[in-house]
Amino acid sequence: MGVIEVENLVKEFNGFRAVDNISFNIEEGEIFGMLGPNGAGKTTTIFILCSLLKPTSGTARVVGFDVVKDEMKVRQNIGIVFQDVVIDDRLTAMENLRIHAHLYSMAREEWIPRAKELLELVELSERKDELVSHYSGGMKRRLEIVRGLLNQPKVLFLDEPTLGLDPQSRRFIWDYIQRLNAEKGISILITSHYMDEVDILSNRVIIIDHGKEVVLDTPNDLKNRLGKDVLRLKGDPNPELIDDLKTLSFVNDVKASSEGIEIGVNIPGGDSVPEIMKIIYNHNYPFQSLTIARPSLEDVFIYYTGKSLREETPDIAHTMKRKIGSRARRR
Amino acid sequence: MGYLSELMAIFTRGMIILWRNRLLLLGNLVMPFAIIAIMGPAANLQTFGYLSFEYLTTGIMGMMVFFSGMFIPNNIIWDRDTKYLNIIFVSPCNRSTIVLGYSLVGAVRSTLQILIIYIGACVISIVLGYNNTNPQKGLPYISFSIPVLFGLIGITILVTIFVGGFMTIIASYSKNSETFFLLASIIGMPLIFISNMFFKPENLPFNLGALGIINPLNYLINTIRYLMLGELPPGEMPWEGPLLIIVLAVIFTFLGTYTFVRSVKK
Numbered sequence: 001m002g003v004i005e006v007e008n009l010v011k012e013f014n015g016f017r018a019v020d021n022i023s024f025n026i027e028e029g030e031i032f033g034m035l036g037p038n039g040a041g042k043t044t045t046i047f048i049l050c051s052l053l054k055p056t057s058g059t060a061r062v063v064g065f066d067v068v069k070d071e072m073k074v075r076q077n078i079g080i081v082f083q084d085v086v087i088d089d090r091l092t093a094m095e096n097l098r099i100h101a102h103l104y105s106m107a108r109e110e111w112i113p114r115a116k117e118l119l120e121l122v123e124l125s126e127r128k129d130e131l132v133s134h135y136s137g138g139m140k141r142r143l144e145i146v147r148g149l150l151n152q153p154k155v156l157f158l159d160e161p162t163l164g165l166d167p168q169s170r171r172f173i174w175d176y177i178q179r180l181n182a183e184k185g186i187s188i189l190i191t192s193h194y195m196d197e198v199d200i201l202s203n204r205v206i207i208i209d210h211g212k213e214v215v216l217d218t219p220n221d222l223k224n225r226l227g228k229d230v231l232r233l234k235g236d237p238n239p240e241l242i243d244d245l246k247t248l249s250f251v252n253d254v255k256a257s258s259e260g261i262e263i264g265v266n267i268p269g270g271d272s273v274p275e276i277m278k279i280i281y282n283h284n285y286p287f288q289s290l291t292i293a294r295p296s297l298e299d300v301f302i303y304y305t306g307k308s309l310r311e312e313t314p315d316i317a318h319t320m321k322r323k324i325g326s327r328a329r330r331r
Numbered sequence: 332m333g334y335l336s337e338l339m340a341i342f343t344r345g346m347i348i349l350w351r352n353r354l355l356l357l358g359n360l361v362m363p364f365a366i367i368a369i370m371g372p373a374a375n376l377q378t379f380g381y382l383s384f385e386y387l388t389t390g391i392m393g394m395m396v397f398f399s400g401m402f403i404p405n406n407i408i409w410d411r412d413t414k415y416l417n418i419i420f421v422s423p424c425n426r427s428t429i430v431l432g433y434s435l436v437g438a439v440r441s442t443l444q445i446l447i448i449y450i451g452a453c454v455i456s457i458v459l460g461y462n463n464t465n466p467q468k469g470l471p472y473i474s475f476s477i478p479v480l481f482g483l484i485g486i487t488i489l490v491t492i493f494v495g496g497f498m499t500i501i502a503s504y505s506k507n508s509e510t511f512f513l514l515a516s517i518i519g520m521p522l523i524f525i526s527n528m529f530f531k532p533e534n535l536p537f538n539l540g541a542l543g544i545i546n547p548l549n550y551l552i553n554t555i556r557y558l559m560l561g562e563l564p565p566g567e568m569p570w571e572g573p574l575l576i577i578v579l580a581v582i583f584t585f586l587g588t589y590t591f592v593r594s595v596k597k
Contacts, residue, residue: 050421075423086414090348102340103422105333147418 001064003028003155003187004049009058011044011211018044020211021058026155026189031181033202033219034191035297041211042191043083046157049189050080063154076104079148080157083191085140089133093124093143096132097150104151111150118146122176138169145176149186156180158190162197170197177201195297207301214304219297226295226303228252229269231276233261235287244279248272260287269293337424341432345406349436363395363444364451384459385473385560388452390528392445393552396487399441400494401519404502406433408511411595420595427588434495434584438488445487449473449480449559473559482558489576490551496583503587503594527552550575 002025011019019041026032034042047053049060051071059066065073088096094115101111119125122142132140141161148156158177162170178201180186192198198205199219207214207222215222237256245254245263250272253264265272269292280287349356367388407429410416419429452473498515505511524530525539526548532541543549554572557563 052417052420072423075421078421080421082414082417084414086418088344088348088415090351091344095344095347099340099344100418100422102336102343103419103424105336105423151422 002026003063004189005061007059009048009060010056011048011053012056017211022208022213024206024216026187028187029185030203031188031190031201033198033205034189034208035198035205036208037193040208042208043159046159046191050078050157051075077154078157079151079153081144081148081159081161083159083163087132087140087144089131092131093128096143097147100147100150106151114150118149122146138165138172141165141173142176155187155189158188160192161190162194174200199297207304209305222297222300223295226299228264228266228295230293230295231263231265231269232291232293233287234289235260235285237261238283238285241283241285245276248275334425334428337428338432341428342435345433345436346439349440359440360443360447363448366391367448367451368455388448388473389552389555389559392448392555393528393548394523395444395448396441396490396551397494397523397548399437400491401498401515403433403437403495404498404511405508407499407591408502408508416595426592427584430496430499430587430591431584434492437495438491441491442484442487445483449483479558483555486554486573486576489580493576493580493583496587499587500590503590522546522548547575547579
């Protein structure tokens with residue numbers, strides 16, 4: 001039995017299907033990634049699993065409890081870090097944790113040692129009595145993770161936990177998540193639209209788009225499914241060279257990119273290099289570098305959805321959102 | 332332990348925030364004293380004794396309690412808008428603790444105000460001509476008494492909880508705090524004007540004084556006046572006001588919780 005069991009989950013808002021017939025299981029101690037663009041239904045799914053929303057149809061069980069019938073038992077067994085920073089910055093870290101402990105009816109002898117241990121883990125011990133308004137974005141996020149873990153949940157939901165953070169803070173958060181999973185054995189459901197985040201952290205990934213499940217597998221197997229490498233040639237795009245490269249039997253696709261030429265091959269990248277170099281030599285093509293890359297989750301996403309993941313860069317206040325764009329690349 | 336602990340969470344948070352906002356706290360405490368010290372004797376003189384110091388003092392007390400309750404949903408709306416409520420909703424706490432917890436914070440605030448007005452009125456009575464055995468017309472004669480003090484605290488807490496629950500229902504239908512304050516004023520201000528807070532019911536135009544029987548504020552004021560001055564309108568029993576307020580506090584805490592949770596959770 002999995003810690004989370006979702007079967008044919010549907011959620012509609014005024015006729016709009018935010019979650020469309022999704023099914024998946026999460027095993028104990030697993031980090032399960034949910035990948036998708038904004039509006040794909042990730043947060044709605046989490047809200048249903050946390051009993052904040054009622055599903056239109058389908059069933060969901062968390063730690064064996066039905067999210068509709070046993071909502072109180074579900075709440076006792078989960079912790080959550082919401083997409084938005086939801087922490088009272090008029091209080092200190094310890095005060096925030098104290099309020100949280102009271103909400104879960106935790107005794108003083110129970111929550112104080114645990115709070116101290118968790119604050120130590122996320123390196124906030126020394127600033128535990130400081131007002132949260134003086135914290136950086138990354139520190140607030142870490143405190144939210146501590147709060148989510150205070151009641152010793154069996155499942156931790158992390159909804160876009162690194163949204164709006166700088167790269168260094170993101171790395172810190174990833175490290176804490178991996179340590180929590182390894183040391184405490186907590187099952188984690190993490191949603192993100194950052195490919196690298198899900199790739200690094202997750203044991204398995206579900207890609208959802210328009211509320212529907214697109215594919216579910218381990219990150220490596222998902223990438224292996226594409227069965228090819230990508231060679232990136234840095235230099236000016238040369239149309240004749242592209243045409244000649246396309247004639248090679250192991251080449252799937254060749255396209256000009258902003259930095260040069262991208263060559264998709266269906267054999268290991270290294271094996272394809274001699275033949276490709278011959279053609280480059282024949283054209284006397286002045287390239288700067290040649291790199292071989294494994295397909296990324298971005299490639300997987302494009303392969304299965306026919307488009308790239310719309311990325312979003314929030315500003316400091318998380319209020320303005322910028323869509324970088326969506327490339328339609330049907331295969 | 333469970334319910335009390337959950338209630339404690341909401342209450343403690345509200346109290347810490349109130350304590351940290353010293354300016355707000357100071358304003359809340361200074362304002363009632365300023366009103367009673369300046370307006371009380373002045374209004375008495377301005378109205379040639381028609382509105383006595385005691386009548387105004389008890390009216391102002393009622394107004395303070397009502398306003399404290401009126402602003403309780405402001406905190407809940409703030410929590411809703413900042414999504415902090417999701418943290419509470421995702422915890423296994425009883426939903427009624429949200430409305431009741433915030434109402435208790437409001438009750439602490441209004442109790443402090445009431446105590447300041449009461450003690451201030453007693454001091455003014457002594458300074459300006461207190462005469463316990465033979466109160467002279469036009470001179471303040473409010474005296475201090477411990478049972479009255481406890482009675483005032485009890486009624487203040489109950490009324491704040493009732494008004495907090497009632498206003499939470501209005502907050503449930505308000506998309507933002509501006510709409511809430513508008514709706515709360517539209518409903519709240521007429522309740523004040525047709526009550527016996529500042530005007531004697533028999534002098535209200537168009538027989539509006541008759542509506543006093545369905546205005547819960549009248550029962551609040553009558554109870555305060557009974558406690559402090561020993562006066563009660565003809566035909567009203569001393570237990571009627573407190574009993575009605577207890578019933579309303581329970582009903583509106585429940586209704587406020589129900590409508591608010593329903594408005595947030597879909």
